[in-house]
Amino acid sequence: MLPNFRPLGHLALGLAAIVGSAAVAQTFSSDPNGGGPSVTFPNPEGGCGAITLTQSNAQTITPLNSVSCNAGGLHTDNGYSRAFSIAAFPGGFDVCEVQFGIETATGAGGSQPVTVNVYSNAGGAYPAGTATLVGTANLTVADQMATILAVPLTASIPPGTELVAEVFTPNGQGAGHSFFIGSNAAGETGPSFLEAADCGVTTPTPTSAIGFAGMNIVMNVIGDPVASDADVSITKTAAAPSPLVVGSMITYTLTAANAGPGDADNVVVTDSLPANLTYVSNTCAAAVAGQDVTWTIGMLANGANATCDIVTSVNNFGPIDNTANIATTTNDPTPGNNASTASLAGVPFPADVGVTLTSDAPMGSLGVGTQFTYTATATNAGPGTAADLAFTLTLSGKVSFVSSTCGAVAAGNSVTWTVASLGVGASTACAITVAVVAPGDLLSSVSVTTSTDDPNLVNNVAELVVGFVATQVPTLNQLGLLLLVLVLAGAAVVVIRR
Numbered sequence: 361m362l363p364n365f366r367p368l369g370h371l372a373l374g375l376a377a378i379v380g381s382a383a384v385a386q387t388f389s390s391d392p393n394g395g396g397p398s399v400t401f402p403n404p405e406g407g408c409g410a411i412t413l414t415q416s417n418a419q420t421i422t423p424l425n426s427v428s429c430n431a432g433g434l435h436t437d438n439g440y441s442r443a444f445s446i447a448a449f450p451g452g453f454d455v456c457e458v459q460f461g462i463e464t465a466t467g468a469g470g471s472q473p474v475t476v477n478v479y480s481n482a483g484g485a486y487p488a489g490t491a492t493l494v495g496t497a498n499l500t501v502a503d504q505m506a507t508i509l510a511v512p513l514t515a516s517i518p519p520g521t522e523l524v525a526e527v528f529t530p531n532g533q534g535a536g537h538s539f540f541i542g543s544n545a546a547g548e549t550g551p552s553f554l555e556a557a558d559c560g561v562t563t564p565t566p567t568s569a570i571g572f573a574g575m576n577i578v579m580n581v582i583g584d585p586v587a588s589d590a591d592v593s594i595t596k597t598a599a600a601p602s603p604l605v606v607g608s609m610i611t612y613t614l615t616a617a618n619a620g621p622g623d624a625d626n627v628v629v630t631d632s633l634p635a636n637l638t639y640v641s642n643t644c645a646a647a648v649a650g651q652d653v654t655w656t657i658g659m660l661a662n663g664a665n666a667t668c669d670i671v672t673s674v675n676n677f678g679p680i681d682n683t684a685n686i687a688t689t690t691n692d693p694t695p696g697n698n699a700s701t702a703s704l705a706g707v708p709f710p711a712d713v714g715v716t717l718t719s720d721a722p723m724g725s726l727g728v729g730t731q732f733t734y735t736a737t738a739t740n741a742g743p744g745t746a747a748d749l750a751f752t753l754t755l756s757g758k759v760s761f762v763s764s765t766c767g768a769v770a771a772g773n774s775v776t777w778t779v780a781s782l783g784v785g786a787s788t789a790c791a792i793t794v795a796v797v798a799p800g801d802l803l804s805s806v807s808v809t810t811s812t813d814d815p816n817l818v819n820n821v822a823e824l825v826v827g828f829v830a831t832q833v834p835t836l837n838q839l840g841l842l843l844l845v846l847v848l849a850g851a852a853v854v855v856i857r858r
């Protein structure tokens with residue numbers, strides 16, 4: 361082949377290496393065979409992706425605007441590249457297509473090989489740094505001019521790196537290939553790089569730095585941002601015996617999940633146990649500090665989940681509300697599902713219900729037909745609310761039931777009524793009117809039961825004797841008995857003196 365001795369004005373670098381009789385001078389030159397038309401294409405779009413990366417001010421292919429390292433128009437190795445920032449995509453960028461302009465492509469047999477490479481460059485701004493090949497496409501480019509070729513290509517650019525796209529035309533001088541990439545002089549927002557060792561440019565170098573400032577290569581990259589959000593969630597369930605008592609074991613199952621779309625980093629689940637639970641064990645190597653159980657999951661991939669069982673024991677009465685929270689350093693657009701509470705009624709608080717019985721019966725013997733009223737009063741000393749109170753007033757056989765203020769039901773000498781609930785510190789009273797049917801002392805008693813645990817049953821029954829001297833038997837202490845004896849003795853003295 362003939363070396364190209366027709367450097368076109370300022371476009372020539374003037375590299376003319378002549379080696380022996382077969383010497384071929386390689387120079388940067390525009391297409392010695394002439395150019396095609398000037399064509400301006402619309403702004404690039406990619407059907408395959410939502411984002412188009414471009415640094416070209418115009419999508420115009422201008423004839424005779426590009427150079428290659430060539431001899432007589434037949435090129436040696438030429439690499440054309442651009443470096444794109446993906447800083448706007450914190451999750452990274454997935455490439456689906458690379459587009460590049462073709463000023464003229466003339467292959468020996470109507471086509472020629474071209475390779476498109478995509479690199480992830482890290483550790484310095486391109487061409488510094490380390491470029492890692494992450495995608496490639498080997499093309500057979502048919503002869504054409506003034507076109508933009510779209511090349512499907514899959515590559516993933518990790519966050520924090522640069523995207524480098526390169527069009528490489530391998531030495532076609534033996535085969536007879538000529539290729540001039542498409543460019544214009546409309547300006548660019550990043551440099552066009554050219555590398556051609558045979559013309560002395562051994563690293564990717566801006567075209568402006570080798571004398572071709574007006575060679576703004578048309579090269580676009582299409583793709584999609586990698587999703588960086590992750591919707592993590594936590595659900596908590598409780599397995600507990602029924603009924604719960606102090607000492608019962610409760611197993612909580614925590615399920616952490618990531619609904620994506622991205623992976624979740626540094627996922628941590630915290631479970632602060634309520635005071636009436638005591639930590640026992642867990643299945644996920646969680647850290648325990650006091651009541652706080654911390655389960656460190658780390659990265660939770662999109663679609664993944666993880667579970668942990670936390671075993672506890674009940675140490676006190678009262679409701680058990682146990683909440684777990686999940687957190688990630690990845691942006692979570694849906695925070696509403698990042699907490700979950702398992703609520704149990706827990707061990708009911710006991711209630712000490714006590715009852716007293718009084719009457720308005722006058723002192724002394726009661727004549728047949730005399731009516732008087734018993735008052736049964738129940739008080740709840742707590743600490744919990746008492747439920748389902750059931751009262752029974754067992755009347756002396758010497759009186760008969762007349763009426764009550766509480767809807768009591770009389771059956772023989774048994775008078776019963778109920779109270780649904782009695783709060784802590786509250787009292788409830790029922791007045792039962794009776795009529796004397798036989799003379800003599802009248803012993804009646806009242807009792808109360810509750811469905812709530814009552815730790816003190818001594819005060820759940822009371823007796824009362826009327827008809828001679830009204831006293832409330834259960835409350836009569838030794839001093840009372842002494843006073844009673846003295847009163848009776850005094851009465852006897854009065855009787856004797858009469």
Ligand SMILES: [Ca+2]
Pocket residue numbers: 590591592593692693694695696697698
């Ligand atoms: Ca969430």
Ligand SMILES: [Ca+2]
Pocket residue numbers: 711712713714814815816817818819820
């Ligand atoms: Ca009691």
